[in-house]
Amino acid sequence: MKIRRSERLIDMTQYLLEHPHDLIPLTFFAERYSSAKSSISEDLAIVKKTFKERGSGFLETIPGAAGGVVYTPSITDEAAREYIESLAERLSEEDRLLPGGYVYLSDMLGQPDLLRMVGRIIAAQYLDQEIDAVMTVATKGVPIAQAVSYYLNAPFVIVRRDSKITEGSTVSVNYVSGSSERIEKMELSKRSLERGSKVLIVDDFMKGGGTVNGMKSLIEEFEAELVGITVFAESRFKGERAISDYRSLLYVKDVNTSTKTITVVPGNCFDK
Numbered sequence: 491m492k493i494r495r496s497e498r499l500i501d502m503t504q505y506l507l508e509h510p511h512d513l514i515p516l517t518f519f520a521e522r523y524s525s526a527k528s529s530i531s532e533d534l535a536i537v538k539k540t541f542k543e544r545g546s547g548f549l550e551t552i553p554g555a556a557g558g559v560v561y562t563p564s565i566t567d568e569a570a571r572e573y574i575e576s577l578a579e580r581l582s583e584e585d586r587l588l589p590g591g592y593v594y595l596s597d598m599l600g601q602p603d604l605l606r607m608v609g610r611i612i613a614a615q616y617l618d619q620e621i622d623a624v625m626t627v628a629t630k631g632v633p634i635a636q637a638v639s640y641y642l643n644a645p646f647v648i649v650r651r652d653s654k655i656t657e658g659s660t661v662s663v664n665y666v667s668g669s670s671e672r673i674e675k676m677e678l679s680k681r682s683l684e685r686g687s688k689v690l691i692v693d694d695f696m697k698g699g700g701t702v703n704g705m706k707s708l709i710e711e712f713e714a715e716l717v718g719i720t721v722f723a724e725s726r727f728k729g730e731r732a733i734s735d736y737r738s739l740l741y742v743k744d745v746n747t748s749t750k751t752i753t754v755v756p757g758n759c760f761d762k
């Protein structure tokens with residue numbers, strides 16, 4: 491049954507938003523709406539223009555018989571900066587300081603709307619890079635990795651600090667937990683990454699950088715390639731940090747243990 495352009499545009503946009511990075515042939519939409527390919531091309535031109543003007547992403551047209559359209563989610567720097575500034579303000583206002591200079595984030599990292607925005611912001615930083623997998627370490631990094639994974643349309647893999655027989659055979663590395671100077675171990679199922687995979691590391695929080703450094707070592711053990719590192723928040727660290735080349739959305743600039751308050755500002759993600 492033929493449907494009107496306005497209805498096609500709504501349904502087509504929803505389908506594109508739910509299938510980021512998928513190549514969708516024009517024939518798919520032509521059959522879905524019983525419309526001519528020429529009408530679908532006109533519809534897609536409207537969607538492409540609107541996405542571009544609203545800064546919500548890019549619609550790329552791939553020519554030829556095996557072609558189609560690919561939607562890539564994005565966000566403008568302005569919108570990302572505005573959102574991160576609001577998060578920094580919120581984190582500074584609430585009682586979140588934990589022993590050892592850690593910050594309580596679990597309530598925020600359980601909020602779907604925050605995870606959607608954070609996932610989109612982090613994914614947008616790697617728009618022009620090929621990413622085969624998003625890596626994080628259990629537990630608090632997992633919701634962030636899942637959100638980024640959605641917007642990159644790439645699987646996420648979970649590194650563990652404990653052995654589980656349900657993970658099958660694993661690759662493990664020892665690393666120095668920067669905060670506690672303890673030797674710790676982390677491992678990843680051998681089935682998780684193929685050699686040569688391009689991997690993005692994400693985590694919720696970085697202090698000494700030992701955890702992220704451990705994941706870097708795991709990527710080397712898998713003979714995979716590290717594309718980038720982004721953490722939701724980082725704290726000041728007096729020692730020598732194990733990691734230098736990373737992005738952070740938020741930076742815990744000051745910690746006042748007597749008033750139990752923290753000052754949080756946007757991280758370095760806009761500097762790079």
Ligand SMILES: O=P(O)(O)OC[C@H]1C[C@H](OP(=O)(O)OP(=O)(O)O)[C@H](O)[C@@H]1O
Binds near residue numbers: 628670697700
């Ligand atoms: O930079 P570092 O000094 O290595 O610390 C950052 C680690 C520590 C903390 O994890 P935990 O709270 O230890 O573990 P979980 O995420 O399972 O709660 C956080 O989620 C990062 O993974």
